[in-house]
């Protein structure tokens with residue numbers, strides 16, 4: 233029951249209306265009997281700093297950070313975990329007693345969870361997008377020892393910055409989305425990961441849309457595994473056309489639960505998080 237001692241956790245992003253984190257986290261919080269509530273805070277891009285500073289002053293225990301603030305959150309923290317430092321993206325913040333933030337990244341482990349049992353060592357991959365989630369995905373693929381990790385992005389300057397941060401890894405390369413080379417890259421790829429929000433519910437594009445347009449996908453073939461980080465809707469247009477081609481498909485729901493469980497553990501220090509309860513809660517919704 234919410235009472236005068238209840239504190240809160242929240243997701244902050246733009247947009248947040250698609251998010252199933254409140255449903256999943258509140259199910260786990262209820263199961264664990266914690267006096268906490270988790271909700272979503274929509275935040276305009278220019279208001280991020282003001283909102284974050286305000287939250288420090290009230291009974292907020294921690295935050296999840298989503299699109300488009302994962303890189304911005306990096307500059308707010310007094311203390312940053314080694315994995316977040318490595319990828320330069322934060323998806324989880326915790327408030328300290330002296331009103332400072334500690335930050336970590338639970339997306340890298342979350343990302344690896346659904347592909348951890350597939351033998352991907354020495355295989356070729358493509359990551360679409362060069363934002364916060366792409367950083368976690370690239371680190372995940374480095375950990376899983378893929379030989380080729382090609383980041384494809386629409387934005388030249390963001391891509392350059394991204395590649396600079398991973399310059400110590402020979403397997404990580406980049407290419408702009410309008411380069412004809414993408415046909416061969418897609419054809420050769422064992423694993424393609426979408427980290428753009430194209431296809432996500434309530435994102436300001438058509439849900440029927442494909443990342444980088446229909447033509448971009450003409451050389452996709454059935455040997456490729458297609459992993460979309462989007463979980464709402466569960467089957468994006470990209471997953472639908474990939475399944476039709478005969479590809480193995482993976483949606484973002486397992487990653488959602490795996491990263492969410494790690495965040496809840498970070499905020500509460502509880503090791504045994506009820507992931508089955510979280511899964512059940514989102515499956516009911518999806």
Ligand code: NAP
Pocket residue numbers: 298299300301302303339342361362363364365366385386387390427428429430432437443444461462463484485487488489491
């Ligand atoms: P982000 O930091 O804003 O990055 C988004 C990336 O997508 C950027 O590279 C951006 O390019 C690109 N992009 C945006 N609109 C595009 C468009 N119309 N065409 C082509 N590229 C476009 O966001 P994020 O935090 O990485 O999140 C990305 C997606 O991953 C979201 O849908 C999010 O829900 C999902 N996600 C899911 C999980 C999960 O647990 N399943 C976890 C994390 C993220 P520019 O740099 O040019 O803007």
